[in-house]
Amino acid sequence: MKTKPNTARFAVSLDRELLDSFDRVIQKQGYETRSEAVRDLIRNRLVTQDWDEKEETIGTITLIFNHHLYALSDEINTKQHEHHSLIISSMHVHLDYDNCLEIIAVKGSGKAIRRLADTLISIKGVKHGKLTLTTAGTEIS
Numbered sequence: 771m772k773t774k775p776n777t778a779r780f781a782v783s784l785d786r787e788l789l790d791s792f793d794r795v796i797q798k799q800g801y802e803t804r805s806e807a808v809r810d811l812i813r814n815r816l817v818t819q820d821w822d823e824k825e826e827t828i829g830t831i832t833l834i835f836n837h838h839l840y841a842l843s844d845e846i847n848t849k850q851h852e853h854h855s856l857i858i859s860s861m862h863v864h865l866d867y868d869n870c871l872e873i874i875a876v877k878g879s880g881k882a883i884r885r886l887a888d889t890l891i892s893i894k895g896v897k898h899g900k901l902t903l904t905t906a907g908t909e910i911s
Contacts, residue, residue, distance in 0.1 A: 782808075827880040828858075829903035831887045833872040834865075839895040846872060846890060853886045869897070 796807040856878040863871040891899030
């Protein structure tokens with residue numbers, strides 16, 4: 771097997787149980803080799819390392835909430851308008867008679883996005899919220 775130019779090989783020592791668990795997980799995810807899985811883990815760590823300092827971060831804020839709660843939908847909408855410069859798009863999904871899913875695509879500084887996510891997730895009545903940040907891909911290979 772030929773290695774790519776600039777490819778470095780290194781050895782890692784792991785507990786056998788940890789390695790077996792890792793192998794099961796990456797097999798379920800469809801990785802063909804451990805190297806592919808390790809590369810993705812490293813990239814993920816590098817991407818998340820400095821979110822708060824990055825000027826160009828993208829991601830999603832996901833919220834689950836009961837839309838029957840008085841003024842909750844309005845409050846979520848108002849907060850989005852207050853931070854319109856960070857919001858690329860949003861999608862509202864009716865999960866059932868009571869519950870809604872709001873997915874908000876965001877772009878901007880990691881620190882500003884995190885503040886917005888914290889503001890939205892902490893609104894009384896939001897059942898669950900999650901911020902997922904990633905990179906536009908320009909600084910990773």
